[in-house]
Amino acid sequence: MGDEAVIGEDDDIRRAIEAILMVSIDPVAPNLLAQLMEMPTRKVEAICSSLADEYEAEGRGFVLLRVGGGYRFQSHPAQAAWVERFVLEGQHSRLTSAALETLAIVAYKQPISRNQVSAIRGVDVDTVIRTLQQRGYIEVVSTDPGPGNALMFGTSQGFLESMGIDKVSDLPSLGDFVPGPELVEALERGLLAEPDVVELEAEVGGEAEGGSDAEVPVDDRT
Amino acid sequence: MGDEAVIGEDDDIRRAIEAILMVSIDPVAPNLLAQLMEMPTRKVEAICSSLADEYEAEGRGFVLLRVGGGYRFQSHPAQAAWVERFVLEGQHSRLTSAALETLAIVAYKQPISRNQVSAIRGVDVDTVIRTLQQRGYIEVVSTDPGPGNALMFGTSQGFLESMGIDKVSDLPSLGDFVPGPELVEALERGLLAEPDVVELEAEVGGEAEGGSDAEVPVDDRT
Amino acid sequence: MWWGPRRRVWPVSVTVSTPVYEGPFDLLLNLILREEVELYEVSLSSIVDAYLAELENLGACDLEVTTEFLLIAAILLELKTRRLLPTDDRFDVDDEFGLWEERDLLLARLLECKTFKDAAIQLRRLAADASLSWPRRAGLEDAFLHLAPDLLAGVSPVDLRDAGRRALAPKPVFHIDTEHIAPIRVSVADAVRDMVAEIPHEGTVTFKSLTVGMTDRIAIVVRFLAVLELFKQGLVEIDQVDTFGDIHVSWLTGADLADIDLIDVYEG
Numbered sequence: 087m088g089d090e091a092v093i094g095e096d097d098d099i100r101r102a103i104e105a106i107l108m109v110s111i112d113p114v115a116p117n118l119l120a121q122l123m124e125m126p127t128r129k130v131e132a133i134c135s136s137l138a139d140e141y142e143a144e145g146r147g148f149v150l151l152r153v154g155g156g157y158r159f160q161s162h163p164a165q166a167a168w169v170e171r172f173v174l175e176g177q178h179s180r181l182t183s184a185a186l187e188t189l190a191i192v193a194y195k196q197p198i199s200r201n202q203v204s205a206i207r208g209v210d211v212d213t214v215i216r217t218l219q220q221r222g223y224i225e226v227v228s229t230d231p232g233p234g235n236a237l238m239f240g241t242s243q244g245f246l247e248s249m250g251i252d253k254v255s256d257l258p259s260l261g262d263f264v265p266g267p268e269l270v271e272a273l274e275r276g277l278l279a280e281p282d283v284v285e286l287e288a289e290v291g292g293e294a295e296g297g298s299d300a301e302v303p304v305d306d307r308t
Numbered sequence: 309m310g311d312e313a314v315i316g317e318d319d320d321i322r323r324a325i326e327a328i329l330m331v332s333i334d335p336v337a338p339n340l341l342a343q344l345m346e347m348p349t350r351k352v353e354a355i356c357s358s359l360a361d362e363y364e365a366e367g368r369g370f371v372l373l374r375v376g377g378g379y380r381f382q383s384h385p386a387q388a389a390w391v392e393r394f395v396l397e398g399q400h401s402r403l404t405s406a407a408l409e410t411l412a413i414v415a416y417k418q419p420i421s422r423n424q425v426s427a428i429r430g431v432d433v434d435t436v437i438r439t440l441q442q443r444g445y446i447e448v449v450s451t452d453p454g455p456g457n458a459l460m461f462g463t464s465q466g467f468l469e470s471m472g473i474d475k476v477s478d479l480p481s482l483g484d485f486v487p488g489p490e491l492v493e494a495l496e497r498g499l500l501a502e503p504d505v506v507e508l509e510a511e512v513g514g515e516a517e518g519g520s521d522a523e524v525p526v527d528d529r530t
Numbered sequence: 531m532w533w534g535p536r537r538r539v540w541p542v543s544v545t546v547s548t549p550v551y552e553g554p555f556d557l558l559l560n561l562i563l564r565e566e567v568e569l570y571e572v573s574l575s576s577i578v579d580a581y582l583a584e585l586e587n588l589g590a591c592d593l594e595v596t597t598e599f600l601l602i603a604a605i606l607l608e609l610k611t612r613r614l615l616p617t618d619d620r621f622d623v624d625d626e627f628g629l630w631e632e633r634d635l636l637l638a639r640l641l642e643c644k645t646f647k648d649a650a651i652q653l654r655r656l657a658a659d660a661s662l663s664w665p666r667r668a669g670l671e672d673a674f675l676h677l678a679p680d681l682l683a684g685v686s687p688v689d690l691r692d693a694g695r696r697a698l699a700p701k702p703v704f705h706i707d708t709e710h711i712a713p714i715r716v717s718v719a720d721a722v723r724d725m726v727a728e729i730p731h732e733g734t735v736t737f738k739s740l741t742v743g744m745t746d747r748i749a750i751v752v753r754f755l756a757v758l759e760l761f762k763q764g765l766v767e768i769d770q771v772d773t774f775g776d777i778h779v780s781w782l783t784g785a786d787l788a789d790i791d792l793i794d795v796y797e798g
Contacts (some may be wrong), residue, residue: 105383
């Protein structure tokens with residue numbers, strides 16, 4: 087009987103959540119739902135997760151997605167062709183590789199200044215930064231307290247939504263992309279400054295490897 | 309056997325309809341759905357009707373309603389209390405700066421079409437315009453007599469009341485434009501730049517679709 | 531350090547993308563990894579050829595890529611210049627270490643570039659997957675609108691005017707001068723040929739006179755490399771009295787023109 091009561095309660099909560107998510111434009115944070123329902127966030131998360139599973143199991147044309155820090159109804163990816171047909175204008179325009187690489191740098195190194203991004207890219211990034219800002223992927227998140235008071239950029243809520251992830255730390259670890267030893271070796275070979283000096287190469291080359299490890303970009307959020 | 313095939317097909321159509329209705333802002337007319345799916349309107353209506361019954365039978369927190377000449381997902385009337393609570397307590401209470409800028413453009417440049425606002429903002433403004441309209445700050449004031457008959461927007465009585473002014477001309481004059489620090493910086497960069505600087509400003513604007521994510525007019529991180 | 535503050539930073543366009551070069555590091559990566567060559571064995575003329583072929587594939591002169599190409603060409607030339615300079619018998623440890631340090635730095639930069647390149651590919655995948663699903667944007671139903679708090683509460687007419695000024699501010703327009711961008715058609719081999727025809731008659735010439743009328747930086751650098759090439763082959767003597775002063779190039783009497791190894795492809 088006690089069980090039944092709990093189930094009944096969950097059912098009510100489930101319905102309330104469905105109703106609220108239906109009228110919200112932005113992802114609704116689980117703790118906001120928890121606050122409204124006066125229950126632990128974890129319970130809300132469990133219910134939302136089971137709702138999402140339910141829709142999937144029933145083969146619904148929509149999904150309940152956890153994205154950008156909250157829950158939101160979205161169309162099912164498998165129905166993309168139909169939705170595209172309905173939404174005549176392509177809503178999603180592709181970013182260029184240059185813009186994507188810049189975006190990746192901001193995403194993994196945030197907060198980061200324009201100049202710091204520039205230094206990594208090796209080219210001026212003003213235009214790209216502006217585009218990313220205009221398209222709502224990045225935003226100014228703070229001002230560098232140091233001299234110059236550089237604007238520091240970070241990714242926005244829109245970025246999370248565009249990537250379909252819940253939070254920045256859901257991005258694959260940057261460590262996954264650090265080139266393997268084979269590539270490092272190939273690059274080192276390619277950069278041999280003195281191909282003739284074999285002895286020196288063997289000696290200093292080893293050292294260089296150690297030195298370069300320190301330079302390998304690491305995920306500094308960890 | 310023939311029945312099975314039909315059922316399977318219906319299932320696909322059901323899913324597609326669910327996806328389309330989920331992302332549509334306005335009610336979707338059954339004949340538009342019928343046209344998209346290349347099937348009789350009557351069949352679409354039958355599927356929608358059975359979907360609505362399904363949600364009701366499952367005790368969902370949402371309903372599929374036939375309203376205003378089309379179908380629309382809405383929150384279930386029985387959940388109104390929760391939705392109200394969400395609106396009152398959970399809703400965000402301020403316009404983002406992007407939304408405020410869009411409102412300012414409409415206020416100072418009215419009557420103005422959605423496309424004209426878009427051109428000035430450099431990003432897609434559909435969602436913001438929709439919200440501003442929904443919240444009663446702007447409204448359609450006329451139809452452009454030119455080709456396309458674009459809807460022209462202007463501010464509403466509610467806008468004047470919220471701003472505490474009597475008429476639009478009471479708004480402070482935009483005055484002689486004084487460039488802000490960001491623009492000055494950009495201009496300086498432009499002037500100092502090497503002659504080779506490529507600044508595809510126009511392209512940036514043109515590419516700026518899908519930026520509407522950034523335009524979400526409400527701040528739900530507060 | 532050649533990549534330090536004195537290195538010029540070039541603007542990158544957001545709308546331009548080629549399958550080949552997405553920036554100087556990108557080009558270096560491609561050269562080293564795809565071509566599987568040692569950087570110092572890359573012939574400048576072959577880079578230029580590959581680049582021009584690429585431009586033709588693109589069907590239009592791509593200013594963006596062109597400027598980046600110029601930058602990378604300059605970097606390569608600088609590296610090659612070092613390589614060409616005769617090794618001092620008196621082994622300078624500091625210089626040697628400096629060179630290694632530079633190499634390490636460059637290696638680190640390349641690794642970083644490669645890392646973010648791969649991360650960007652992953653982002654593209656994420657974005658592509660996410661773009662298959664559209665969010666619900668219908669928002670509040672009419673029945674609840676009256677409940678929603680006034681979003682303009684606390685916004686004054688002056689705030690609105692400021693927002694209007696921001697939104698309506700003219701966007702900076704940049705002047706683009708593309709006149710100097712022309713396909714690079716200089717090669718060290720050609721420059722060597724030119725100078726072999728010219729210097730013996732003059733005896734001693736200045737580097738300035740060898741580059742008179744040249745405005746293209748790459749052309750001048752290529753000329754300089756050609757002089758170094760002649761020096762390496764023992765055909766000329768080079769003298770520079772003052773730092774940054776003019777360089778005097780003297781034809782060595784007795785040098786046999788028949789000995790000249792007229793390089794077809796400059797190999798550094």
